[in-house]
Amino acid sequence: MKTKTILLPAAGLAFLAAFSVACGKDHGSPASSAAPPKWTIGVSQCNLGEPWRVQMNQDIRSAAEGHPEIKVIYKDSQNDSLRQRSQIEEYASAGVDLIIVSPKEAAPLTAPIAAAYRQGIPVIVLDRRVLGTEYTCFIGADNVRIGKAAGHWALRKLGGSGKIVELEGLMTSTPGQDRHAGFREGIEGSGLEIVFEADMKWLEPDARREMESALSRFPRIDLVYAHNDPGAHGAFLAAQAAGREKDILFVGIDGLPHEGQVYVKRGILAASFEYPTGGREAVETALKILSGEAVPREITLSSRVYTPENVEAGGEWLRDN
Amino acid sequence: MNLGISPKSRVSRLFRSPSFRALAALALVIAIGCVFNAEGTFFRWHTHRDMLRHISVFGILACGMTLVIITSGIDLAVGSVLGLSAVLFSLFSLQLGWPAWLAVPTCLTAGAACGLTSGGLIARFKIQPFIATLAMMVFARGLAKWVSGGRKISTAVQLADGSFEYREAPGVFRILGSKLFGGNIAVVTLIFLACALVCYVLLARLRLGRQLFAIGGNEEAARLSGVPVSAAKLLAYGLCGLLSAAAGICHAVQEQQGDPEAGAGYELTAIAIVVIGGTSMLGGKGGMGLTLNGAMAIGYLEKILSLNAVGEATRLMLTGLIIVGAVLFQKHRK
Incomplete structure (x- = not known):
């Protein structure tokens, strides 16, 4: 009994400590000693279990590195449409300036994406499509x-x-x-x-x-x-x-x-x-949208043969x- | 099954023995292979050699699973520990250049530590095996992804400027991934057979084996008759973790890389192998010979479906039916 009474709070403390370290690491903004970022971009990735999608986030990250005016937040839906749905709703209610989403499936994610779009948040849909036209731009390969x-x-x-x-x-x-x-x-x-x-x-x-x-x-x-x-x-x-x-x-x-x-x-x-993952193109398009330039509704990525x-x-x- | 012979007759006893039933399931699968032989491909030795190579990793997992299931437990973490060990082994030997004598024991220790942790939670804190190992399954997978950064660890090492440098795979990768005796048997198959032999001796000949059976039969009775229940369980899960790590090394050398996603879902195949073999999920009954049989049956089944290029949908349905068939067939025994 005695060990349990000590163990429980200890475990709780350890968990909290680990959690705060992990969160600090995940949301760490790109080291910006200069002006604070002007815009926040929320990225919702459907599954980071695939190397190709890890690469997509990597491409977004390296494209965003040269732009101190944007801050990028990443979320991973772990291959779960409903989790991704709530991530988009979280971004919308947090009032981010732009959402980049690589949706897991079209049907369950069309509604939350459309809702964010109607709320005035530009949405870039990457790689997989959603239904209808209530998004700002689709980027994908064929x-x-x-x-x-x-x-x-x-x-x-x-x-x-x-x-x-x-x-x-x-x-x-x-x-x-x-x-x-x-x-x-x-x-x-x-x-x-x-x-x-x-x-x-x-x-x-x-x-x-x-x-x-x-x-x-x-x-x-x-x-x-x-x-x-x-x-x-x-x-x-x-x-x-x-x-x-x-x-x-x-x-x-x-x-x-x-x-x-x-x-x-x-x-x-x-x-x-x-x-192609389209990660770099997504950041370029996002910067255009945020600075008020017009972008095409659909961008088809060209690919290379090695x-x-x-x-x-x-x-x-x-x-x- | 009533064959109309007096129950004491030898034939009847033979039909009722678990080993016979397990062999019969295997024979049935092989018979299917003989019928659907894909233009005679099934009769060539290399088909069987490839089947044995493919099933080895699952078989090693099933060896550990057998130990745990005999105590009426379960280990859902074997697939994740496999992934973790594959990543660690690739990291150590492909990228950090550790010698084999250091990399192999370190990986095995890491696997054993995972198993011992699950075992500790089960034996000391009385958490149900399903839940404790479920937690370890999730944790070990996360650890594998964290260690690898979500990427496969291969012979391509990324340099500071983003370009890649290719390293030659070290000797241990080539040796473990090769075949012996004129290319007739894969080294990983020999590792599987060695693991099976060790587990067989442990279960059939050593005191620990008898203790595991006793715990699975009736844990309370075992405790009252002086079996060190906690220690024995701890060892069973620890060995299961160690064997999972060994399977992870075998997986990495065959793929020539460490994939953090490796082994996802493998725990189910390992459980299926044990159950088809005839070891009881309730514990207390079973053995390594049965598991070896089960491994061959599953291996041949997959090979036959693959040789005949059977579609995925049909494959899944057939596998389900055959698992149920094999288990029903065994249920008749006393």
């Missing part, structure tokens, strides 16, 4: 276009015929569906044949397992098209274990600096197609074709 570019690239690289394994991202998600549809469109009517396709749910261990199955079944595979770079990396490891990695080209999507681009530089992937030849030079922009 997965179908990227998938199609990957298809065209495969066509050129393989010279019109070959056997392909497609490792799909979660096929109940729109990026998975779009990257699939775009690629199919890109290779349509050619001699390229998809001999094996499997849903690896964006996960590297699953991609490796599926690729092992493909390798056991097919003595000849010319190219692996994975819907993300970790998937392509997993496929490479499976092929390497079977001693067949030299016969196969591996293509992935996302092109993150510490992931896809690294795999290309190390000769693991033959190509990685960038799926190959061993161009990766050191920063990749090559995709042309529409």
